[in-house]
Amino acid sequence: MSKHEILSWTSIASSATVIFFYVLFFFGMPGFLAEHEASLTKIFVNTFWIVLAIELFIGLTEHRSNVDKDERDYQIEAFGHKFAYSFVMVILVIMLVQLFLAPILGQANETYSSIYSLSTLRHVLFLTILGSSLIKRITMVYHYRKLA
Amino acid sequence: MDGQIVNQIRKLRFLHNEMTQQELAEAVGVTRQTINAIEAAKYSPSLELAFKISIVFDKPLEEVFSYQS
Numbered sequence: 336m337s338k339h340e341i342l343s344w345t346s347i348a349s350s351a352t353v354i355f356f357y358v359l360f361f362f363g364m365p366g367f368l369a370e371h372e373a374s375l376t377k378i379f380v381n382t383f384w385i386v387l388a389i390e391l392f393i394g395l396t397e398h399r400s401n402v403d404k405d406e407r408d409y410q411i412e413a414f415g416h417k418f419a420y421s422f423v424m425v426i427l428v429i430m431l432v433q434l435f436l437a438p439i440l441g442q443a444n445e446t447y448s449s450i451y452s453l454s455t456l457r458h459v460l461f462l463t464i465l466g467s468s469l470i471k472r473i474t475m476v477y478h479y480r481k482l483a
Numbered sequence: 484m485d486g487q488i489v490n491q492i493r494k495l496r497f498l499h500n501e502m503t504q505q506e507l508a509e510a511v512g513v514t515r516q517t518i519n520a521i522e523a524a525k526y527s528p529s530l531e532l533a534f535k536i537s538i539v540f541d542k543p544l545e546e547v548f549s550y551q552s
Contacts, residue, residue, distance in 0.1 A: 406513065406529050407517040482525050
């Protein structure tokens with residue numbers, strides 16, 4: 336497993352951890368998972384420390400080998416960027432359509448217009464950025480496995 | 484027309500004092516994983532990398548890589 340593949344795995348874990356704590360902090364644990372909150376939190380905290388340790392180790396040993404990144408890594412990264420870009424574009428288009436529709440539909444339904452408030456948009460944008468990072472790394476891991 | 488790029492890298496490594504994948508990777512400036520992927524025909528190298536590999540083995544490009552349709 337190459338260094339960049341390991342970094343892709345750790346990035347998936349760190350993005351998932353951040354998403355978990357973000358959702359937990361702002362929205363709370365969904366009802367069906369409430370009884371597992373303590374164990375889930377423990378898992379994600381441990382994941383965070385393990386990821387940090389691996390990334391620090393890789394960072395410290397980065398310049399020991401002659402070649403860190405080659406044409407195959409760049410190609411795989413390009414695949415990841417392509418999928419992440421598509422994901423961001425789809426979310427942005429959906430948000431724009433909803434924003435244009437909100438004033439029209441909001442006249443008939445008060446709840447509908449309040450859903451698209453500034454704080455909701457903030458959450459959506461933040462989760463979109465994290466989601467795109469996750470999609471990029473998952474795509475990269477898939478291609479690393481495929482081209483291994 | 485679907486074809487595949489096949490290569491003789493494994494054989495040529497063996498003929499060059501049993502050169503390891505790591506040694507070849509260092510000679511052409513890529514990672515060992517990339518040489519492994521090329522050998523297994525899972526990754527097609529760029530033209531530049533293909534030339535570099537053929538230079539290491541002192542062979543013309545078509546003796547290292549060929550296209551099978």
